[in-house]
Amino acid sequence: MGASVEITSGLRASFDQAFAAIDPGYQPRLQAEWDWRTRQVPGGAPAETLLDRRGRVQAHYAALGTRVLDGEQRLPVAQVVDTFAASELSLPRRVRAFTRACESFVESTCLPAAGGFVLCYGFPVRPAWRIGRAHLGYTVLQEFWRQGIGAQDAARSSVAGDLAFEEDCEWPAELDAFFAQHAGELGLPFMRDTAFLRWRFDQRPNVKYSRCLLRRGSGLAGWAVLRVTDWSGERVALVCDRFCAPGDQEAELALDQWLGTQALAAGVTHLVAAGGEHSPEFRSAQERGWRIARSDYCMVGRSFDPDRPDSDWARRLRWTLADTDLV
Amino acid sequence: MGEQSNKLEVRPLEPQHIAQVLGWYSMRKGTVMEWLLLDGARPVHSLVACEGETVRALLPVLRLGDPIPGERPPMWEWGQPLVAPGSDAGAARGWVETLAAAFLRGQDDPEGVVLTWNDTRDPVPFDGFERLGSWSMLQGLPTGAEDGAWVMREALPLDDAAAAFIGACAGASAWVPRRSSAYLDWRYGRAPGGGHETTGVLEGGELRALAVTGPPRWEDQPEECLGDGPSTHVPCRVLPVYEFWVAEGACRPGQALLGNLAGQARAQACELNLALPSWQPAFDLCVGMGMRVTPTSRDLYARPAALAPSGPRASQAWNSRALDLEALRCAWPWSLGDAHFSWCPFESSGPAD
Numbered sequence: 001m002g003a004s005v006e007i008t009s010g011l012r013a014s015f016d017q018a019f020a021a022i023d024p025g026y027q028p029r030l031q032a033e034w035d036w037r038t039r040q041v042p043g044g045a046p047a048e049t050l051l052d053r054r055g056r057v058q059a060h061y062a063a064l065g066t067r068v069l070d071g072e073q074r075l076p077v078a079q080v081v082d083t084f085a086a087s088e089l090s091l092p093r094r095v096r097a098f099t100r101a102c103e104s105f106v107e108s109t110c111l112p113a114a115g116g117f118v119l120c121y122g123f124p125v126r127p128a129w130r131i132g133r134a135h136l137g138y139t140v141l142q143e144f145w146r147q148g149i150g151a152q153d154a155a156r157s158s159v160a161g162d163l164a165f166e167e168d169c170e171w172p173a174e175l176d177a178f179f180a181q182h183a184g185e186l187g188l189p190f191m192r193d194t195a196f197l198r199w200r201f202d203q204r205p206n207v208k209y210s211r212c213l214l215r216r217g218s219g220l221a222g223w224a225v226l227r228v229t230d231w232s233g234e235r236v237a238l239v240c241d242r243f244c245a246p247g248d249q250e251a252e253l254a255l256d257q258w259l260g261t262q263a264l265a266a267g268v269t270h271l272v273a274a275g276g277e278h279s280p281e282f283r284s285a286q287e288r289g290w291r292i293a294r295s296d297y298c299m300v301g302r303s304f305d306p307d308r309p310d311s312d313w314a315r316r317l318r319w320t321l322a323d324t325d326l327v
Numbered sequence: 328m329g330e331q332s333n334k335l336e337v338r339p340l341e342p343q344h345i346a347q348v349l350g351w352y353s354m355r356k357g358t359v360m361e362w363l364l365l366d367g368a369r370p371v372h373s374l375v376a377c378e379g380e381t382v383r384a385l386l387p388v389l390r391l392g393d394p395i396p397g398e399r400p401p402m403w404e405w406g407q408p409l410v411a412p413g414s415d416a417g418a419a420r421g422w423v424e425t426l427a428a429a430f431l432r433g434q435d436d437p438e439g440v441v442l443t444w445n446d447t448r449d450p451v452p453f454d455g456f457e458r459l460g461s462w463s464m465l466q467g468l469p470t471g472a473e474d475g476a477w478v479m480r481e482a483l484p485l486d487d488a489a490a491a492f493i494g495a496c497a498g499a500s501a502w503v504p505r506r507s508s509a510y511l512d513w514r515y516g517r518a519p520g521g522g523h524e525t526t527g528v529l530e531g532g533e534l535r536a537l538a539v540t541g542p543p544r545w546e547d548q549p550e551e552c553l554g555d556g557p558s559t560h561v562p563c564r565v566l567p568v569y570e571f572w573v574a575e576g577a578c579r580p581g582q583a584l585l586g587n588l589a590g591q592a593r594a595q596a597c598e599l600n601l602a603l604p605s606w607q608p609a610f611d612l613c614v615g616m617g618m619r620v621t622p623t624s625r626d627l628y629a630r631p632a633a634l635a636p637s638g639p640r641a642s643q644a645w646n647s648r649a650l651d652l653e654a655l656r657c658a659w660p661w662s663l664g665d666a667h668f669s670w671c672p673f674e675s676s677g678p679a680d
């Protein structure tokens with residue numbers, strides 16, 4: 001999948017300049033955040049940087065490596081993040097530079113390169129994906145449905161007597177096997193294991209997540225991760241990740257209860273999650289009172305495996321906000 | 328049309344072709360096909376590939392709504408191509424490609440678009456289409472008692488006033504298939520089998536919300552589990568809502584209408600089933616009353632209604648320039664009524680059991 005990108009001072013400066021040009025509220029990242037987003041990523045963080053003859057950054061195309069589970073196979077996939085073209089270039093030159101950086105990234109890191117990514121995906125705001133479609137072959141894979149419920153309603157969910165929560169504890173070793181045991185019922189789920197969860201939620205600098213493990217007796221029955229933040233203009237409790245065995249309604253209700261209680265304790269009235277309509281949990285969440293609404297985002301992607309067309313990914317990918325760089 | 332490919336000739340569909348096509352699949356009802364493709368009040372756009380007088384393949388084509396010359400780009404719907412059973416697969420593919428190319432070559436509006444709904448269990452039978460997205464439905468029995476404060480009018484005539492109301496609700500986007508009273512009369516008044524009902528909500532004598540429902544039917548829905556085994560589908564009895572239009576700002580009349588439809592569905596032991604893009608305010612109204620977003624086994628595909636340059640890269644680049652999928656997705660107020668072939672199938676669209 002390629003080595004993680006080395007963030008040079010020149011690249012950082014170009015990045016800051018490019019993103020400050022489009023976002024007046026942009027705050028430069030600290031070195032710790034860059035480290036977390038590059039060399040600490042369990043699946044690698046390859047990138048392609050296009051330089052001009054004088055060594056100035058023209059365009060940068062980067063990704064976070066992760067994996068999707070398909071039966072026994074762990075398929076390497078890339079979440080495309082932090083891409084840009086130098087803001088001082090004219091629009092046609094920016095498009096050309098960006099396209100060249102992307103093509104070079106694809107050639108070196110995606111199939112048919114050995115061990116290459118089988119899928120690149122991302123979560124742009126809707127207008128932004130036009131460039132990916134026009135120049136890079138991206139297509140919309142899934143809707144990015146916003147799922148919401150009142151924290152009070154969630155907190156009223158029942159918790160079966162044999163279920164109990166463990167809060168803010170270590171991710172247990174048994175989690176890997178628990179997820180693998182049920183992954184076959186999830187279509188093509190993004191991989192969950194302790195290495196990923198530690199990186200995603202424990203090691204991220206300057207962001208605080210709350211989490212619980214759900215136990216049935218001594219055995220693991222699920223988990224949930226919550227972050228209270230401003231999102232799309234409102235203060236919400238974001239469900240960054242949750243998992244239990246598909247069809248385990250008691251566990252789903254218990255996780256709802258924990259999430260609702262946590263949100264209320266933080267003074268927040270609404271819980272928000274996200275997912276695609278083909279997620280196995282999509283219907284049962286609605287039956288428990290979660291309401292679906294559109295969002296500004298969509299999940300786009302490009303398959304590099306001829307045996308797995310875009311429509312196959314679109315129908316079977318299971319993801320949560322943990323698989324985005326939005327939270 | 329008169330296109331020649333060896334002995335193959337492409338012709339507009341005519342009544343005598345229908346009998347041959349019906350014979351292929353032992354279809355019991357030619358009336359649905361004749362109504363959809365050969366209604367005397369609407370131009371015929373479907374094409375057949377013939378060898379002599381023998382029909383080899385049919386490309387079903389409908390124009391969404393009514394044409395407005397020079398005003399809006401046309402939106403076409405292609406149904407699944409029908410091919411004479413027992414045909415060589417390569418020849419069949421060639422016939423379908425020939426029909427598709429003939430249709431596209433005959434178009435004179437470069438901004439036109441062709442849509443097709445395709446079951447994900449089958450390959451897309453045409454080249455050049457791009458996936459617009461999954462086709463999800465809103466389904467369920469909305470909660471909330473029927474609101475007696477509103478004047479509910481059933482058996483509302485689908486006349487010029489109703490057509491004008493729909494037009495006003497749909498907005499001024501380029502991607503709005505116009506529904507005239509003539510179109511509505513064809514689409515719902517003269518559909519074989521009948522059973523379409525119209526319900527409107529009036530406020531001060533003015534129409535504020537309108538729905539057209541069809542006869543109850545069984546809808547094949549994918550089960551939740553998406554594991555490694557073959558995907559399974561379960562039938563669910565639904566009352567299809569082909570049209571659901573709410574005037575801007577008329578939230579309560581819209582809720583009243585949905586409540587009334589829920590009562591109709593409940594009385595027939597059905598759930599309501601309708602299609603709305605999520606950017607429409609009526610989508611939030613439906614979800615707010617407890618309807619579920621429910622995936623189907625169908626995807627929606629689109630392509631420009633014109634021939635692309637040859638070569639896959641040229642074709643893809645041209646598609647991207649010629650058709651702004653995002654604009655289409657965010658400006659086309661689709662409804663179940665737009666999906667003619669998927670939800671008004673010929674009696675059997677495949678070989679008879």
